[in-house]
Amino acid sequence: MLFRVDVAAAEPLADQIAAQVRGGILRGELDPGDRLPSARELADVLDVNLHTVLRAYAKLRDEELIELRRGRGAVIRGDADAARLRLVELARQFVGEARRQGLADAEMLAIVKEAQP
Amino acid sequence: MNRPRTVVAIALIWLPVVATAASWAAWSDRLPARMATHWSGTGPADGFSSTGAFGTAMLIVGVVAGVAGILAAVRAGGTVGLRYLLGLAAAMAGSATGLWAATATATLDNPADPRLGWRLVFFVAGLAWGAIVVLVAGSSPVTTPPPPPAVTPLDLGPTERAAYHTTLRSPLIITATAAAAVVIAVVAATGQSALWALLVVPVLASVLFGQVRVTADRRGLRLTAGLVGLKFRTIPLSGIAGAEVAEIEPLEWGGWGYRVTPGRAALVLRRGPGLVLHLTDGRRFAVTLDDPGTPAALLTALRARARG
Missing domain, CATH: 1.10.10.10 (Winged helix-like DNA-binding domain superfamily/Winged helix DNA-binding domain)
Structure with missing residues (x-):
C-alpha cells in the first residue's frame, strides 16, 4: 500500500x-x-x-x-474488520460535518435515530 | 553481436572442435577400432568404446557448444552475461576436446595398456579454455540502456512525501519447501542420516521467501525476508534508470524463488504481474507484486524529483 x-x-x-x-x-x-x-x-x-x-x-x-x-x-x-471500519469512517465524516454545522451531541444522536427506516 | 571480440570468441569456441577433427584425421590410421575410454583413477582402463562412436560424440558436444555460442551472441548480444555464456560454451567444447585428446594420446602411447595419468591435464586445460574465452569476449560495452517504457509518474506535489510498502506471501514456496522437507526427513529417517543436514535448504528457503516485505520509497527498492527481518536485496534510487509493469513469466526469469541470471535478477513467487526495474548499469530486476503500477509510478516520480 x-x-x-x-x-x-x-x-x-x-x-x-x-x-x-x-x-x-x-x-x-x-x-x-x-x-x-x-x-x-x-x-x-x-x-x-x-x-x-x-x-x-x-x-x-x-x-x-x-x-x-x-x-x-x-x-x-x-x-x-473492513466492514465495521467503513461504518466508522462514515461516522467520522458525519461527526466532522455536524461539528462544522455547530450541532451538539444530542442533536447528532437524534439525527442518527431519525435515519432509521 | 558484430563486435570483433565476440566474433573472435566464437572462433575460439570452434577451435577445439577443429582440433578434435584434425587430430582424429591425423591419427586415424594408428587408432584401433575400439579404444579405452574409461579409467578408475590412475589404474588400467576399465571401459572401452568404439573409436568412431567416441570421437563422434566428442565432436557433437563441440558442435553443439559452438552453435550454442553463436545463438547466445545473436540472442543475448550486448547483455552483461554474454561473455559468461560464451565462456560456458567454450568450456564445454574445450573439455570435450580435452577428453578426446587425453584418451586418444593414452591409447597411442601404449595401445596394450593405456593409462590416463597426467593426461587429465588435457581435460582441465579444455575447461580452462572457457576462462580464456570469457577474457577474450571482454565485458559488454557500456551500452546506454534502452529507454525503459514510460510509466506515468505519481502526481506527487512538492510538499508531498510517499512510500510504498507491501508484504508478499507465497503459498507455492511454502508448500514446495514443506513437501521437500518431508521428503528429506523421510529419507533421512530411513537410514541416510547424513541427509538431515539437507533439511537446512528448504527451511532456509521458507524462512527467506515464505514472507517478503517490499518497500519502495526515497531510498529505492528493498526486499526484506519477513520472518527474520533480513534485507536481502536493496537497490538505491540512484541505481534505478526506470520502472515498468510487466507480466512475469517464471521461466523467462530463471524459475521460482530468488533467481540470478546473467544481466538480471528476480524474486519470482508466482506467474503474473510484476515490477521490473531497469538499473543504471544495464541490468534488470523484477519482483512479482499484485499491484506493481503503484510502486512503478512512485519510483518514477521519486526518480524525477531526485534528478531535480
Missing part, C-alpha cells in the same frame, strides 16, 4: 498516516497479520518526526485496528 502525506495540508500528519492505513485495510491492500513498516523506518522515508508516526500507530491501536508489540512492530489485527 501507498503511504502518502502532504506536509502542507491542514490535517495533522499523524491523522494523514492513520487514514492511509485505514484506507489500506478498507481496500484490502492490508490483510490481517500484515506488518506495517517500523515507526522509525516510516518516519525516515516520509521524512517526518518519529513521534508523528508513533502517534498515528497509537491511534490505530486505540481503534483496535493494529497491535503494537515490542520487537514485532505494528501488525494488522486478525479481527480488523
Whole structure:
C-alpha cells in the first residue's frame, strides 16, 4: 500500500498516516497479520518526526485496528474488520460535518435515530 | 553481436572442435577400432568404446557448444552475461576436446595398456579454455540502456512525501519447501542420516521467501525476508534508470524463488504481474507484486524529483 502525506495540508500528519492505513485495510491492500513498516523506518522515508508516526500507530491501536508489540512492530489485527471500519469512517465524516454545522451531541444522536427506516 | 571480440570468441569456441577433427584425421590410421575410454583413477582402463562412436560424440558436444555460442551472441548480444555464456560454451567444447585428446594420446602411447595419468591435464586445460574465452569476449560495452517504457509518474506535489510498502506471501514456496522437507526427513529417517543436514535448504528457503516485505520509497527498492527481518536485496534510487509493469513469466526469469541470471535478477513467487526495474548499469530486476503500477509510478516520480 501507498503511504502518502502532504506536509502542507491542514490535517495533522499523524491523522494523514492513520487514514492511509485505514484506507489500506478498507481496500484490502492490508490483510490481517500484515506488518506495517517500523515507526522509525516510516518516519525516515516520509521524512517526518518519529513521534508523528508513533502517534498515528497509537491511534490505530486505540481503534483496535493494529497491535503494537515490542520487537514485532505494528501488525494488522486478525479481527480488523473492513466492514465495521467503513461504518466508522462514515461516522467520522458525519461527526466532522455536524461539528462544522455547530450541532451538539444530542442533536447528532437524534439525527442518527431519525435515519432509521 | 558484430563486435570483433565476440566474433573472435566464437572462433575460439570452434577451435577445439577443429582440433578434435584434425587430430582424429591425423591419427586415424594408428587408432584401433575400439579404444579405452574409461579409467578408475590412475589404474588400467576399465571401459572401452568404439573409436568412431567416441570421437563422434566428442565432436557433437563441440558442435553443439559452438552453435550454442553463436545463438547466445545473436540472442543475448550486448547483455552483461554474454561473455559468461560464451565462456560456458567454450568450456564445454574445450573439455570435450580435452577428453578426446587425453584418451586418444593414452591409447597411442601404449595401445596394450593405456593409462590416463597426467593426461587429465588435457581435460582441465579444455575447461580452462572457457576462462580464456570469457577474457577474450571482454565485458559488454557500456551500452546506454534502452529507454525503459514510460510509466506515468505519481502526481506527487512538492510538499508531498510517499512510500510504498507491501508484504508478499507465497503459498507455492511454502508448500514446495514443506513437501521437500518431508521428503528429506523421510529419507533421512530411513537410514541416510547424513541427509538431515539437507533439511537446512528448504527451511532456509521458507524462512527467506515464505514472507517478503517490499518497500519502495526515497531510498529505492528493498526486499526484506519477513520472518527474520533480513534485507536481502536493496537497490538505491540512484541505481534505478526506470520502472515498468510487466507480466512475469517464471521461466523467462530463471524459475521460482530468488533467481540470478546473467544481466538480471528476480524474486519470482508466482506467474503474473510484476515490477521490473531497469538499473543504471544495464541490468534488470523484477519482483512479482499484485499491484506493481503503484510502486512503478512512485519510483518514477521519486526518480524525477531526485534528478531535480
